[in-house]
Amino acid sequence: MKMNKLLGWWGHKESTRLEMTSDFDFAPGIDSYRLSNPPALLVVCLIASLNEFLEADGRRLREKRFLLTGYLEYLLKHHFSEPSNTSKVTVDIVTPLKFAERGCQLSIRFSCPVHKVAEELRKRGMIFDIRKPDVMRLTPVPLYNSFYDVYRFVDTLRSVLDEPIND
Known part of the structure; x- marks a missing residue:
């Protein structure tokens, strides 16, 4: 049984991600399986920045x-x-x-x-x-x-x- 690969923003090759083409340019290796959730360490940084926004x-x-x-x-x-x-x-x-x-x-x-x-x-x-x-x-x-x-x-x-x- 062949399973389709789920495609998400983070699985696109970083160097071409913002070109906004209709073709999906897979990131190399395991990174191509990333979907739309950012890595946990980036989320921690996001929480810190959101706290700054709350104070502003x-x-x-x-x-x-x-x-x-x-x-x-x-x-x-x-x-x-x-x-x-x-x-x-x-x-x-x-x-x-x-x-x-x-x-x-x-x-x-x-x-x-x-x-x-x-x-x-x-x-x-x-x-x-x-x-x-x-x-x-x-x-x-x-x-x-x-x-x-x-x-x-x-x-x-x-x-x-x-x-x-x-x-």
Whole structure:
């Protein structure tokens, strides 16, 4: 008797998990049998983070989320829209501009290959994610990101885009 293998998020190969393809890319070995439950040690960390959320005031977090994302939007528009843009690369915000529709995340698209920008930003310690084929998602999270973090990201992005980007 042949049994079908149950498929779950955690059984997908970590390096391709976020590509969101319709094909399941099995993790090697026993890891391919993992389903949707995180490992116990990760759950312990989750409990600790949930305690932090309980101590934080939800109203203040929502306000800071609005302010952080608004600050990110302002800096992106200020530095990468015409005529103030000193680099040759343009940055377009593709996330809905209504705050209620975007939460604390902005998706941006570049006039150059996103993978080259991502590579340079990662070398400089920046954290974000990519949605293929050409979108970078930025998420300043109010519980642990600061306004300085947002400023530092945009300043780093400016320095990356001021350099020649080749495919």
